[in-house]
Amino acid sequence: MALIMPAADKAVMGERAALVAELGRLLPADAVISAASALGPYECDALTAYVQRPLAVVLPRTTAEVSAVLALCHRRKVKVVPRGAGTSLSGGALPLEDGIVLSLARFNRILDIDLANRCLTAQPGVTNLALTKAVEADGFFYAPDPSSQIACTIGGNVAENSGGVHCLKYGLTTHNLLGLEMVLIDGTVIRLGGGKALDGPGYDLLGVITGSEGLLGVVTEVTVRLTPKPQGIGALLAGFDTVEAAGAAVGAIIGAGIVPGGIEMMDSLAINAAEDFCHPGYPREAAALLIVELDGPAGEVEAQMDEVAALLNAAGARSLRRTRDDAERLGFWAGRKSAFPAVGRISPDYLCMDGTIPRARLSEILTKIAELSAHYGLRCANVFHAGDGNLHPLILYDANIPGELDKAEAFGADILRACVAVGGVLTGEHGVGIEKRDLMGEMFDETDLAVQQRLKCAFDPAGLLNPGKVFPVLHRCAELGRLHVSGGKLRFPELPRF
Amino acid sequence: MERFQPTSAERLAGVIERAHAAGTRLHLVGGGTKAGFGHPVVADAVLDLSAFSGIERYEPAEQVITLGPATPLATVQAALAEEGQRLAFDPPDIGPVFGEAPGLGTVGGAIAANLSGPGRPRAGAARDHLLGVEAVTGRGEIFKAGGRVVKNVTGYDLPKLMAGSFGTLAAMTRLTLRVAGRAPATVTAALLDLDPAAAGRLMQRISGSALEPLAIAYLPAEVAVRTRHPLAAAAVLVRFDGPSVALDERLADLQTLVGDIAPVEAIDGPDSDETWVAIRDIAGLLPDGARALWRLSVPPAAGCSLAADLATSIPGLRWFADWAGGRLWLAVPPLADAGAAIIRPRVQALGGHATLVRAPAAIKAQVPAFEPPPAGLAALEARIRAAFDPAGILNPGILGSGISGPN
Ligand SMILES: Cc1cc2nc3c(=O)[nH]c(=O)nc-3n(C[C@H](O)[C@H](O)[C@@H](O)COP(=O)(O)OP(=O)(O)OC[C@H]3O[C@@H](n4cnc5c(N)ncnc54)[C@H](O)[C@@H]3O)c2cc1C
Ligand SMILES: Cc1cc2nc3c(=O)[nH]c(=O)nc-3n(C[C@H](O)[C@H](O)[C@H](O)COP(=O)(O)OP(=O)(O)OC[C@H]3O[C@@H](n4cnc5c(N)ncnc54)[C@H](O)[C@@H]3O)c2cc1C
Secondary structure, eight states: OOOOOOOOOHEEEETTTHHHHHHHHHGGGGGGOOHHHHHHGGGSOOOOOOOOSEEEOOOOHHHHHHHHHHHHHHHHTEEEESSSOOOSSSSTTTTOOTTTEEETTTTOOOOETTTTTTTEOOOTSSSSHHHHHHHHTTTOOOOOOOOTTEEEEEEEEHHHHHOOOHHHHHHHHHEEEEEEEEEEESSSSSEEOOSSEEESSSSSSSHHHTOTTTTTTEEEEEEEEEOOOSSSEEEEEEESSSSSHHHHHHHHHHHHHHHOOOEEEOOOOOOOOHHHHHOOOOOOSSSSSEEEEESSSSSHHHHHHHHHHHHHTTTTTEEEEEEHHHHHHHHHHHHHTTTTHHHHHHHEEEOOOOOOOOGGGHHHHHHHHHHHHHHHHEEEEEEEEEETEEEEEEEEEEETTTTEEEEEEEHHHHHHHHHHHHOOBBBBOOOOOOTTTHHHHHHHHHHHHHHHHHHHHHTTTTTBTTTSSSOSOOOOOHHHHHHHTTOOOOOOOTSSOO | OOEEESSSSSHHHHHHHHHHTTHHHEEEEEOOOOSSSSSSOOOOEEETTTOOOOOEEEEGGTTTTOTTTTSSSSHHHHHHTTTTEEOOOOOOOOGGGGTOOTTOOOOHHHHHTTTTOHHHHHOHHHHHHHEEEEEEESSOOEEEOOOOSSOSSSOOOHHHHHHSTTSSSSSEEEEEEEEEEEOOEEEEEEEOOOOHHHHHHHHHHHHHTOOOSEEEEEEOOOHHHTSSSSOSSSSSEEEEOOOOOHHHHHHHHHHHHHHOOOOOOEEHHHHHHHHHHHHTTTTGSSOOOOOOEEEEEEHHHHHHHHHHHHHHHHHTEEEEEEGGGGGEEEOOOOOOTHHHHHHHHHHHHTOOOEOOOOOOEHHHSSSSSOOOOHHHHOOOOOOHHHHHOOOOSSSTTTTTTTSSSOO
């Protein structure tokens, strides 16, 4: 692996047996896994190119147990990697050789459903889809809907600030949270946010924890907002001869002040892979396909369906279909939702990238991706959350061909650099993890990263929570405290010295 | 008192770097409208950030704008309106609450105080609209965080931390905000003559329906008659937007939902807009002489009954509810502690929190403006503050005991 993880702490590794024994005293017998044969399932997350066996895995059931485990690890200087369902695509849940994995799998209960206040409180190991299932009979849903929603956990969603196809209208995880309970590395239990109220007191630490990739604390309870199910829902499916035309259509829809539930785009390779896989009836000859979903009050949806159809036609749609019923709408989505397995069928392996760009730069980036694809000799299928400029290029490769993974990773890194170059960012929703860690310098300078790491130090001064992720260079907190960017030389000598 | 007015981020960094070295405490000033919010800053010098003003880059097609924090809100709103866009979090013009002229508030002030208006439940708070920030830490380092796109999880979400930090972590020099399109039409439905209990229940039914209201508020009679579009009686107000052809249907659907509890009366056009400006700016509680002003954040279903309960304990209390009951504004007649001993425990019992927005200095000296956090959280907040501003020189004292920094 090209990626260098922090050097393992030999002293900690040498005391593994004592650590396991102490964990065994804190937790029920079935909550500590240490046999090598049983650690296998925890060796990696969905970034399967990287595997690492941890010292042990713990499966606590209560906040008190999490607190006791963290306090112990804090005392023994043992690293901790929190883990939900392990569907991270950026290696966020990759174990460390000298650390334990703290699985939230047994935090699997919904604790409170409060429809009057439109919120639900769950333990972090509950799956994303289970939240919606729990309230859909009452006419509500939990809005962020990552494609991995049957498996991924709400705790993982908080840690990654996950999105989904409907976040254009309904927001990301961060916009749909009310409160959290979490445990700091020294075992302190805190509550953040407003509980069932909007906007909590103090600094917005709820906002800071969301998307912090398990580096600041372990989330043990989550209160989410519930959204009423829309009255009407409809979708349009449009094929375009060029990616430029499809991109312009997206701009026209948003420019008209319409906020669709979602706008997704697929390119030719993705369209054909989906068509081969599940026959959703996509136009195979199109260079780009748009799915525009509108939801809301019935009359508004009707009016906007007409308006969007007109905009799509004006933008040069070669083919245009409009749903008449829900079965047809789900059919439109079938191909998009199975884009990953569909691509998985045409290639032994793929890497899923996740940059975001300003919408207007879409065709420029696609041209660049095509050039890079030729340069590296690897195919790339593109699916995007087009409404918010979030790209998911899928780079196809074969891990059995020596050197091909390295090539795919280099290709991916070049795509992300191109995203940053046009004013975008390295990751829209999958997180930095280990995957984009060494690219952080493309977006942030040394000071930017020092400021972020000092925030980490305020939560975790010994750097025990998920180290080796997100930040390319690990600094000791004491060192960061002394670090001074202007190197001790005061700028602007003419300014007063107080 | 000495006053610094740096004209570039580099010069600002120079000023703060020296202040950090010398322990000189600075009072950060943008537009100067929220002079009375929080506690008095204990400072040795004023750091005037008014030079960081002006729209740097506005891309309507991308729905983002980059600007200096000292840009007046009015300037931004006018520029956005020209492109048919707006700030969806409805930042209030809070100056008049502090006895200032209207129209002076800055974007930086709204962000630093995380101020949002009636659009907040649906569109998010100020913090949700700050995509990127450039700022100078209390050590005098220029840093940036976030970006210019909505979907971004690259690094910690420091823009959220900056929002609502009242200038205690860093001095902001550049902000990138997300802006929203303006729907072609909007209308307000008024449901008159409802008591607080009935209004509270009704607002939850409407919020939980598929009608997608843009905003929901309740004005008791006394406040309703004082709004710019005077209402004859206590009113639940529901704001809708969308294509104009669809709005009549929304009103009809609302009537179906409400049944015979109250007839739906439509308020159109400028009257509708002005009604919400008045709610946003808390105009119905002004002018209010010597009253203290509280802002409560509570579970929405509990809001109206809490207010009615407080009104029986505090004679002469004036109040209204925004955010379908989740945001209460209270104007309390003169009391030694501005009513804190009655208000705070009841709000806490509901899991909410209460902020004393305005009160005479003598009261603020005794009553913390911000809810003091529990010990574990307080220690964490103090460590965070020290990570950005180790010498405690940025706006010391402004948060009172709310966020206990080194000062
Ligand atoms: C010309 C003038 C002179 C003044 N002189 C003094 C004086 O000598 N002493 C005095 O105590 N007050 C003075 N004030 C009042 C002072 O403006 C208020 O006390 C201050 O709290 C309001 O700050 P603000 O203008 O940023 O208000 P708002 O813009 O309403 O800001 C609200 C909050 O945000 C913070 N904030 C604003 N901009 C930023 C930023 N860019 N980065 C980080 N935080 C920010 C503020 O510190 C404040 O906490 C003066 C005001 C004016 C207009
Ligand atoms: C097929 C597929 C499709 C996907 N589609 C999407 C998509 O549409 N949108 C999207 O945003 N993502 C998507 N993802 C990525 C992934 O599902 C999300 O990042 C998800 O939120 C991870 O949740 P998890 O429970 O699997 O967390 P894990 O993978 O177990 O962990 C992810 C990170 O969160 C931390 N963590 C987990 N639980 C906690 C906790 N309780 N407290 C503190 N830290 C914690 C871990 O340490 C790690 O850093 C997809 C993944 C796959 C495999």
